[in-house]
Amino acid sequence: MSASNKWSFKVSSFIVGEDFWRGIxxxxxxxxxxxxxxxxxxxxxxxxxxxxxxxxxxxxLKEIYRLIQEPSFWHSGYLSTRRVLEGxxxxxxxxxxxxxxxxxxxxxxxITFPVFEVLRPIPPLxxxxxxxxxxxxxxxxxxxxxxxxxxxxxxxxxxxxxQSIDVRYFQAARSMGSSTFDIFRxxxxxxxxxxxxxxxxxxxxITWAVVVAAExxxxxxxxxxxxxxxxxxxxxxxxxxxxxxxxTQIVAGMISIGAAGYMSSAxxxxxxxxxxxxxxxx
Amino acid sequence: xxxxxxxxxxLPSSSSQAFGSQVVVSNVSKSYGAGAFAKEVVHNxxxxxxxxxxxxxxxxxxxxxxxxxxxxxxxxxxxxxxITVDDKPVNGPGVDRLVVFQETALFPWMxxxxxIMYGPRARHEDTPEMREFAESLLQKVGLAAFRGKxxxxxxxxxxxxxxxxxxxxxxxxxxxxxxxxxxLDAMTKRLMQEYYANLxxxxxxxxxxxxxxxxxxxxxxxxxxxxxxxxxxxxxVIEVNLPRPRQVENITESDEANAIKMQALSLLHEEAMKxxxxxxxxxxxxxxxxxKRMTKK
Numbered sequence: 001m002s003a004s005n006k007w008s009f010k011v012s013s014f015i016v017g018e019d020f021w022r023g024i025x026x027x028x029x030x031x032x033x034x035x036x037x038x039x040x041x042x043x044x045x046x047x048x049x050x051x052x053x054x055x056x057x058x059x060x061l062k063e064i065y066r067l068i069q070e071p072s073f074w075h076s077g078y079l080s081t082r083r084v085l086e087g088x089x090x091x092x093x094x095x096x097x098x099x100x101x102x103x104x105x106x107x108x109x110x111i112t113f114p115v116f117e118v119l120r121p122i123p124p125l126x127x128x129x130x131x132x133x134x135x136x137x138x139x140x141x142x143x144x145x146x147x148x149x150x151x152x153x154x155x156x157x158x159x160x161x162x163q164s165i166d167v168r169y170f171q172a173a174r175s176m177g178s179s180t181f182d183i184f185r186x187x188x189x190x191x192x193x194x195x196x197x198x199x200x201x202x203x204x205x206i207t208w209a210v211v212v213a214a215e216x217x218x219x220x221x222x223x224x225x226x227x228x229x230x231x232x233x234x235x236x237x238x239x240x241x242x243x244x245x246x247x248t249q250i251v252a253g254m255i256s257i258g259a260a261g262y263m264s265s266a267x268x269x270x271x272x273x274x275x276x277x278x279x280x281x282x
Numbered sequence: 283x284x285x286x287x288x289x290x291x292x293l294p295s296s297s298s299q300a301f302g303s304q305v306v307v308s309n310v311s312k313s314y315g316a317g318a319f320a321k322e323v324v325h326n327x328x329x330x331x332x333x334x335x336x337x338x339x340x341x342x343x344x345x346x347x348x349x350x351x352x353x354x355x356x357x358x359x360x361x362x363x364x365i366t367v368d369d370k371p372v373n374g375p376g377v378d379r380l381v382v383f384q385e386t387a388l389f390p391w392m393x394x395x396x397x398i399m400y401g402p403r404a405r406h407e408d409t410p411e412m413r414e415f416a417e418s419l420l421q422k423v424g425l426a427a428f429r430g431k432x433x434x435x436x437x438x439x440x441x442x443x444x445x446x447x448x449x450x451x452x453x454x455x456x457x458x459x460x461x462x463x464x465x466l467d468a469m470t471k472r473l474m475q476e477y478y479a480n481l482x483x484x485x486x487x488x489x490x491x492x493x494x495x496x497x498x499x500x501x502x503x504x505x506x507x508x509x510x511x512x513x514x515x516x517x518x519v520i521e522v523n524l525p526r527p528r529q530v531e532n533i534t535e536s537d538e539a540n541a542i543k544m545q546a547l548s549l550l551h552e553e554a555m556k557x558x559x560x561x562x563x564x565x566x567x568x569x570x571x572x573x574k575r576m577t578k579k
Contacts, residue, residue: 168383168387169389171355171357171375171381171387172381172383172387172389173404174357174374174375175355175356175375175376175377175379175380175381176377176380176401176404176405177377177401177404177452178404179404186389186392186400186404190389190391190392191391193391276391277432278390278391278392278432278433278434279434
């Protein structure tokens with residue numbers, strides 16, 4: 001009843017709270033060390049290992065400022081986001097029913113689990129060559145690989161969530177006259193929901209990791225649809241920057257992926273909180 | 283405490299009549315595992331849960347009380363022997379025998395009101411009369427203001443009361459309570475006991491109440507079944523003919539109650555001593571019960 005009040009209270013306490021400022025300070029300190037490291041050759045006469053080769057944050061910031069005014073950069077971001085969402089929703093659509101079926105039916109579990117467990121350890125990127133052969137277009141190959149990235153995590157979470165539901169809930173429901181369907185709808189589904197949220201939040205992070213690599217390997221899918229080097233998604237954008245020797249652009253691309261992944265997880269976590277209000281503390 | 287009493291006593295009392303079913307457990311044994319690994323938990327156990335009476339089962343921890351509950355509720359089948367409810371054998375769970383579980387088994391994703399309405403909705407009985415009944419139960423268990431809260435937002439005592447209401451709305455012929463007040467702090471526990479005794483006094487349904495607390499047993503019971511250590515059987519049956527409604531203070535001062543307590547404790551002592559050798563939790567429980575007795579005398 002005071003959910004919105006509580007929420008805004010939380011936000012404001014986060015912004016003025018200790019954790020918020022600690023986070024800001026940590027990021028600033030990190031940037032300062034990075035800046036010093038990048039300028040080490042000019043400052044100390046020799047380049048620090050590794051960080052000495054990395055473009056300075058000030059240069060990267062300038063590059064980001066330039067990039068956000070370029071439509072082709074946004075188009076890269078759009079292509080990657082679309083692939084992530086396609087793969088992610090496909091994984092949810094297939095993974096949730098499959099996980100539920102595996103959790104509910106012992107026979108189905110016995111049949112599918114061994115196959116599932118053999119396929120699961122194969123890294124999504126190992127599927128890239130096969131995917132390119134199997135699927136008619138590059139776009140579908142990339143979407144398929146992103147799908148795999150989220151799929152296994154979601155299925156495993158759904159199975160685990162269903163299996164960890166307290167057996168007394170089933171006993172109570174059965175005693176009170178619930179049908180099997182009623183138990184599925186009112187006990188199993190809400191009981192699994194928190195695990196689905198966890199699976200989705202972790203899964204979309206993996207999806208971002210996978211889409212970028214898949215874009216690099218497969219050469220950007222429908223690259224060049226906007227003309228220009230940055231037409232094939234953020235992964236291809238980074239790879240192209242590397243080929244073109246623009247280091248600031250590489251780091252800017254990396255940061256934009258980090259930001260996109262963070263936002264996706266944050267949005268899913270928020271949706272998850274709305275879907276599972278009973279888990280809120282207090 | 284005063285609040286509960288006032289609310290309960292304000293309702294019309296129907297305590298002269300007894301309701302519910304009679305449960306007969308005869309020669310029931312239950313083993314888990316097979317062959318050399320088989321472990322017998324219940325051995326040739328027979329007793330009757332009498333109609334309209336509050337039967338309390340007390341025994342050392344881990345002696346097989348919860349197993350007997352699962353057998354009577356129909357979640358599990360006995361290895362041998364029979365259990366009947368009004369002469370009909372038990373075949374699986376049914377709405378005539380409802381269990382209020384240890385700790386809490388409220389559905390965490392449902393509000394208090396939805397939890398209480400679970401049974402009626404499961405049976406497609408979400409009628410205006412049922413909703414009215416749910417309202418009156420919410421009032422009766424003092425949770426009307428907490429109808430929209432989730433179980434995690436309720437205190438331990440509130441959770442138990444919500445669970446009592448969730449069972450009572452289904453008008454079971456037998457209420458089975460498995461250590462319902464375990465894990466509550468001493469003050470809340472006592473409040474709940476008084477509250478529950480009043481509720482029982484009003485409804486008079488056949489009730490099977492399991493506990494490890496001898497004071498709780500004497501305060502609530504019409505009959506006490508004292509169980510042996512695992513594999514469990516009935517060691518003794520004690521009739522408690524103290525007048526109702528009872529007051530905790532009167533019980534502790536009554537000679538009759540104290541005599542029952544001494545008798546029960548000496549039997550429980552013997553049973554608990556048997557499990558000392560096993561180093562089980564029963565030993566700790568016994569020491570607790572024993573030290574309680576020493577401080578009171």
